[in-house]
Amino acid sequence: MTKPPVYVIGIGANGIESLSKPARDALAEATFLAGGKRHLELVGATNARTFAITNNLLELDAILINRSQDERCVVLGSGDPLFFGIGRRVLEKLGKDQVVIIPNVSSVQLAFARSGIAWDDYTIASVHSRPIADVLTPLLGRPRIALLTRDGGSPAAIASFLLDHGFVDFRATVCEDLGGERERIGEYNLHNIIDKNFNHLNIVILTQTELLNEESESIRRDRDRIASAWAGAIAYRERDDRSTSDPNRSKSFARLDDRDFAGPASGPFLLTHSDVRAVAIARFRGIGAGPIWDVGAGLGGMSIELARAFPNRAVVAVERNEDRLKYLQVNRERFTASNLKIVAGDAPEALENEAPPAAVFVGGSGGKLESIVAFCLKRLSPEGVLVAHFIGLEHVNLCLELLRAAGTNPTATLVQISPAGSLAGLTTFMPIRPVWIVEGRIETARS
Secondary structure, three states: OOOOOEEEEEEEOOEHHHOOHHHHHHHHHOOEEEEOHHHHHHHOOOOOEEEEOOOOHHHHHHHHHOOOOOOOEEEEEEOOOOOOOHHHHHHHHHOHHHEEEEOOOOHHHHHHHHHOOOOOOOEEEEOOOOOHHHHHHHHOOOOEEEEEOOOOOHHHHHHHHHHHOOOOOEEEEEEEOOOOOOOEEEEEEHHHOOOOOOOOOEEEEEEEOOOOOHHHHHHHHHHHHHHHHHOOOOOOOOOOOHHHHOOOOOOOOOOOOHHHOOOOOOOOOOOOOHHHHHHHHHHHOOOOOOOEEEEOOOOOHHHHHHHHHOOOOOEEEEEOOHHHHHHHHHHHHHOOOOOEEEEEOOOOHHHOOOOOOOEEEEOOOOOOHHHHHHHHHHHOOOOOEEEEEEOOHHHHHHHHHHHHHOOOOOEEEEEOOOOEEEEOOEEEEOOOOOEEEEEEEOOOOOO
16 A cells, blocks of 8 residues: 655744645644754644654654554655755655655745845855855855855854955845744845854855956956857866766866966066966866865966866965966956965965865975975875976976875976967977976875
């Protein structure tokens, strides 16, 4: 015989009053009632056997799967149970033929309604059970974001993350205890909430404000021109397997034109040639989870390529020269490399407070190559990779010695690019200064 279905019911902060008649009828007939402690308190007294959901989901799975013909099982969730809620798990475990979903108004719907904001163009995500950096890094650059949070400290943590990554132009709407007696809606700039604690139940709506100054308008024009030139040229490598959902996989893009990078009109133009960048990017294959560091970022050629190739992870660019830092910031905006975090200062000291990297690129060392490589190898995640560019053999030899001493089996490759050009009416090749690429992987050293 077919077992009766499991009802998954969304409940609002005002409890039974928020329920439709079908939901109330299912609740009245329930012999087994599961939900979070808060959900069960909202329902109040019941004749059903109750089950408080904590970290015991496997036990709940077994009860629902093995329910008898006579049992009437109800599972409570907040708002819409299929929106970052318990409904997904119940459907996965039982199948849609054995489940009836009765949704309520979701907390996100309520947040936008209370705030008077249309939300069809917002990106919705949850930091309830995931690290904030993992959730927000792929969303950097999006102007409208709404986040379901973990606790009262989440708005401050979100604001700190955005400010650390250079996003100061956001207005935050924090919606607390929606539908409850202590409901409160507040609008803040990010600096005003980094030391503020909120009600445990809250949603954060982030809306980017327009920066109407000459520099930002110029950057926007450049960005639009570059984006237009790339239209149809960006090629994502897609495969019909599960690996396409791996957030740590790189994506393949049309190359960036060196002429599109901002830099000084005179003096050193510290930018790795686009063809050399393409070879270097390939060295970051198969890296694990975590940020990528670019030490001695210069104008940002490698940093921006890495940020585009790995859009779901943070790229940290370290540069000490004040003039180059200005151009690095302009190029970050110009190429919309939103997941690129710029750190001003000397390496390795400037990296002390950064999360351990999955990979490191060393493009400049400022005479501190030994201490930089030693620091990076110490901080690298297991199975991490260090890639470095050099034009001098002395630096190549020193880096190889350091990597060998650390237990890696490093490689060195000379890349020599000679673009075609015109000379005396003929097509000839114009050699560019050769570059050494040194690579060291640490899997053997820590296996």
